[in-house]
Amino acid sequence: MSEAAEDPGRAGEGTRVVRAGLPEPVKHEPTLPGPVFAAHFHLPGEATGPYRYGRDENPTWTLLERAVGELEAPGQDDVETLVFASGMAAISSVLFSQLRAGDAVVLPSDGYQVLPLVRAQLEAYGIEVRTAPTGGDRQLEVLDGARLLWIESPSNPGLDVCDIRRLVAAAHAQGTLVAVDNTLATPLGQRPLELGADFSVASGTKQLTGHGDVLLGYVVGRDTEAMAAVRRWRKIVGAISGPMEAWLAHRSIATLALRVERQNTTALALAESLKQRPEVSGLRHPGLPDDPAHEVAARQMRRYGCVVSFTLPTRTRAERFLESLRLVEDATSFGGVRSTAERRRRWGGDDVPEGFIRMSVGAEDPEDLIADVLRALDESAE
Numbered sequence: 001m002s003e004a005a006e007d008p009g010r011a012g013e014g015t016r017v018v019r020a021g022l023p024e025p026v027k028h029e030p031t032l033p034g035p036v037f038a039a040h041f042h043l044p045g046e047a048t049g050p051y052r053y054g055r056d057e058n059p060t061w062t063l064l065e066r067a068v069g070e071l072e073a074p075g076q077d078d079v080e081t082l083v084f085a086s087g088m089a090a091i092s093s094v095l096f097s098q099l100r101a102g103d104a105v106v107l108p109s110d111g112y113q114v115l116p117l118v119r120a121q122l123e124a125y126g127i128e129v130r131t132a133p134t135g136g137d138r139q140l141e142v143l144d145g146a147r148l149l150w151i152e153s154p155s156n157p158g159l160d161v162c163d164i165r166r167l168v169a170a171a172h173a174q175g176t177l178v179a180v181d182n183t184l185a186t187p188l189g190q191r192p193l194e195l196g197a198d199f200s201v202a203s204g205t206k207q208l209t210g211h212g213d214v215l216l217g218y219v220v221g222r223d224t225e226a227m228a229a230v231r232r233w234r235k236i237v238g239a240i241s242g243p244m245e246a247w248l249a250h251r252s253i254a255t256l257a258l259r260v261e262r263q264n265t266t267a268l269a270l271a272e273s274l275k276q277r278p279e280v281s282g283l284r285h286p287g288l289p290d291d292p293a294h295e296v297a298a299r300q301m302r303r304y305g306c307v308v309s310f311t312l313p314t315r316t317r318a319e320r321f322l323e324s325l326r327l328v329e330d331a332t333s334f335g336g337v338r339s340t341a342e343r344r345r346r347w348g349g350d351d352v353p354e355g356f357i358r359m360s361v362g363a364e365d366p367e368d369l370i371a372d373v374l375r376a377l378d379e380s381a382e
Helices: 013-019 059-072 087-098 115-124 135-142 164-173 224-237 243-253 256-274 294-300 315-324 366-380
Strands: 080-084 104-108 128-132 148-152 177-181 199-203 217-221 281-284 307-311 340-343 356-360
Touching: 013 059, 013 256, 059 080, 059 217, 059 243, 080 087, 080 224, 087 115, 087 148, 087 177, 087 199, 087 217, 087 224, 104 115, 104 135, 115 128, 128 135, 135 164, 148 164, 164 177, 217 224, 256 307, 256 366, 315 340, 315 356, 315 366
Parallel strands: 104 128, 104 148, 148 177, 177 199
Antiparallel strands: 080 217, 199 217, 281 307, 307 356, 340 356
């Protein structure tokens, strides 16, 4: 018998993703049961057992949560996973379940553009919010006495990377909890719990599910008490995934390794091509050997992601470039099988130049996609 058969945690990535979270085989039953649509369950007598009410538990969630846990912490049975209605629901669950009035939290100043809204709400609850950039481990400078450190590495959209092990060690030395947003890396690119983090949090809307048709989030953690608080917050707020979304997510995870391999390889090839373009500045991708984040990323990441960011000289040039693309959709998400790109400054929440482009590389043939991007750069110069 192979090692993978004896211990699924030692299986290769492709094997893990196609089998993640599947139930034990039962004759005449589907290998992945369909979504369970239920607001309530038969519950005579005492209210015991795994499924009691649809806001608390659902069999479809259970299988998905098991699958995500197997990817974030393969072979480890001491982790708990909770799925949510969106990535922001997952983020909020950690922040608001772990922080109290008078606590301090450290957030990245260059993170996801909704974080400023989160900051305002935290401050309204009497929580001190400190911010610092991701790059250069700058969050260490404002860490003293904080209750929670929130890391986003690689950062979105600037693609900076911090030394997660270093930050975790400093945080834990003073009793600070650490949460890592693992959206951009995915569990196949980075495993925050193995790097020492208390929580791995992600938007499953992005590359984890990869088809642009599901809103989903999750939290994975090892501390029983901390995860109980996250679960309680989900119950109170009701930020739960629908069973259809959970089932679609689980189905989509089966192709994650294939998608990640194609998308990440093409992203690096695209970045290499963009290095040759004189109109492109500020090019970032952690996989580039000369990227400022590469040295740290190489120590803690297995893959470098499907996102490439760069800046064109002006807003007008960036808009013309986006209009000239034929194989790339102008959309705000990332990680999907169809490539997307956008001028991030249009949202107003990111401290980036007017011509800053965030491009998410899809599963198109690399030659076709790169040719389309280079052609659009040529046409937009006219």
